[in-house]
Amino acid sequence: MINPLRGMKDLTFEESKRFNFIIDTATTIAKRYGYGYIETPILEDTALFKRSVGDSSDIVTKEMYQFEDKGGNDVCMRPEGTAGVVRSFIHAKLDRQPIKQKFYYYGAMFRYERPQKGRLREFHQFGCESFGEASVYEDFTIITMISQIFEALGIGFDLKINSLGCSNCMPTYRDNLVGFLTEIKDELCSDCNRRIDTNPIRVLDCKNENCQNLLKNSPKLIDNLCDECDIDFKKLTTLLDSANIDYEVDTNLVRGLDYYNKTAFEFVSNNIGSQSAIAGGGRYDKLVEYLDGKATPAVGFAIGIERIMELVNMPKINRDGIYMGAMTDDAIEKILALATKKRKDTKVTIEYNSKGFKSHMKGVDKANARYALLIGEDELTNGTIWLKDLDTKEEKIIPIEDFQ
Ligand code: HAM
Secondary structure, eight states, rough: OOOTTTTTTOOOOOHHHHHHHHHHHHHHHHHTTOOEOOOOSEEEEEHHHHIIITSSSHHHHOOOEEEOOOEEEEEEESSSSHHHHHHHHHTTTTTGSSOOOOEEEEEEOOOOOOOTTTBBBBEEEEEEEEOOOOOHHHHHHHHHHHHHHHHHOOOOOEEEEEOOTTTTTOOOOEEEEEHHHHHHHGOOOOHHHHHHOOGGGGGGGOHHHHHHHHGGHHHHHHGGGOHHHHHHHHHHHHHHTTTTTEEEOTTTOOOOSOOOOOEEEEEEEEEEEOOOOOEEEEETTTTTHTTOOOOEEEEEEEEEEEHHHHHHHOOOOEEEEEEEEESSSGGHHHHHHHHHHTTTTOOOOEEEEOOHHHHHHHHHHHHHHHHHEEHHHHHHHHHHHEEEEEOOOOOOEEEEOOOO
16 A cells, blocks of 8 residues: 655545635635735746745755756755745736735645644645735735635634844844854854854844753844834734734744745744644745845745644535436436436436335435435336435435436
């Protein structure tokens, strides 16, 4: 028997229903906010992720499904969706148009991580990317949209927000931070030591308890923002307050991808174990330019589908469609003809073997059908069918030609 690869899962039965319900709900809400569907390839040039997610990020250095294809190209299975959407946005020259563009997508992402509950090597995201809108109102709107999606799915959450500054305030802050970190270097873990040179901001979200204690006195970016970033961040918090969306300002929230500036956020749940982030995102105003497009502000997010799968409050599914069965072999082809006709507009479940009444009624329940249609010896002789409405419990025998 061949098993799925470690960290990869089949999506079947109850889980696939949950998956579809999540995608349908998120899609309906994203469309209300003006988002249109985009699909980009799973396989991309490795350079795309190195330049966007970041050369020194964990995703790029440790977690990529990267290989040389038969043509000798360095390719990679996408670890996230934003980079591909931005590449596509530039490729289609949408950066040259004055129209604001909004895209939603969903699909498989690949990260070669150590699998555990809520952390897979192949997982699925639903994401949105909004291009051309520099206003912090759009950051607020995106956070509102995610809140609405979670509300519609019956999922409670905590929201963490931070500002990562911009090209005016971030470099000075980074220098200050490096100064602080260099002084306590010997006490920090080896990962942090490596990051002081490669990506000092990421030191802030080190999971090591000792490092976190040492970082308590570190300079905070939120206290060192330039006027514009400070005003925007305060505006965001005021908007969230008036919309009654609870949040916590987490100055150590830096995100694992390097393209963010200004607003960064994460939605977390306490009910799913240690991998608690259920959605993440933020602003990335420099990425389009960085990937050779015309400077375009942008903001987006992605929800981790597998992480919220168990949390979803599934709606009660009503009985639907017709179950058809024969109680004598001679009636099976009659049933088949009726099913073909009815399938033009109705869901039909058909049983090819003739069976007794009780056995068919079990089949009706299993199919969760609204109607049961059976033909036994009497019906066959009389040219009739037996029909039952499982909701009203009404039963009747009618001429076969009256069955529409
Ligand atoms: P991210 O925070 O890396 O952001 O991923 C978004 C969500 O994907 C996470 O909050 C988590 O729920 C889920 N996720 C990540 N890794 C795994 C995994 N190994 N197994 C299961 N679920 C996982 C991004 O990917 C950005 N592209 C989001 C974004 C869009 N920012 C701007 N636009």
